[in-house]
Amino acid sequence: MYEAGRNVCRREWRLPVRGILLAAVLFIAAAWAIPARADTAYGYILPNSAWEYLTYEEISQMPVQVVCYAKNEIYARNGRTFDSAELQNYFSQQYWYVSIYSPADFPEEMLNVYETSNVALLTQRENELGGYALDSGAYDYGPVYQYITQMTDYYYGGDSYYVDPDSYIFYDSDKRNLTADDISQLTLQELCYARNEIYARHGLLFQSQELAGYFEQKNWYWGSISPGQFPEGILNASETANAALLLQEENARGGYVLDQYGYSYSGIGSYTAGSSYTPTEGDYIFWDSNIRYLTEGEVAGLTLRELNYAKNEIYARRGYIFTSQELRDYFGSKSWYNGTLTPDQFSTSIFNEYENGNIQLLQRYEYSLSPNGYQPY
Structure with missing residues (x-):
């Protein structure tokens, strides 16, 4: 019953004008009475900006700062980092944010058709309000948190919107391309579920009772789009590639038959890659060390050899040919490594920040x- 109620809420997210005016009145009346709880996981300003077209009415009462943040939230959801310290600090506080792409490296094709349209609408509205000046003096996140709190109370009755990453098979399958190594450990059932998880994230209603029952258990799932109405264009480039990879592997193993008598969810695990791998667990120690800053907490637990390998991994990614036999053997075993530059030819100017x-x-x-340091043989 609880799930059904939340599904109805999800379907009715786009309020009629009367509902929008009520939300605006509630926000204006109570905005400054609500303390800004910067230590709380708030969720999104506009959760629906990833799966449906926003309307002008929905955003017409938003303060200019909130409009600016809502626009950049779309990029943040897709793993973009920000040159603006104000934005980067804000999104780094959000439980759902995973930084992957630098501004220069961010692929615009990551945005689906809804997100692209919504960025344009929010940009238009921000310009109408005179624009928001980022990083100007003592900026305050209070108005943004107050807006989110007000909308959370209005739509969800104050319920927390926190999503446990372990409630996904691959929490980040919408932000990065999975590899053959990532999915090799999955069972046939998990391959099928992981592929459909990509569609579930965008609200697909499943005809399979088995899949419907599984995803209804997830507090992040709001099924609202029938299979006949589901637009393939809603998937971004990584999601499209990952769905194809998972289907290919599933078919190679004979395919999974849904809704067979006696199916169980007990064997479904969570395989989301963390920010690091040990050398024996995957192709990289830090697969994203070229597109984000590592933290001291991430590297503090590495062994002497792992620290050296992680450092040289950055060189290896750029095609460096090692003189050490140990490093040549180690990186030579990686599918992504292609040594092309001798030490004399290699220049550290190739590295980014x-x-x-x-x-x-x-x-x-x-x-x-x-x-x-570590001395490889």
């Missing part, structure tokens, strides 16, 4: 464990 910063961090930790 993230790579330079991460090399320094990893090297500092490496030499803190041993004065001479």
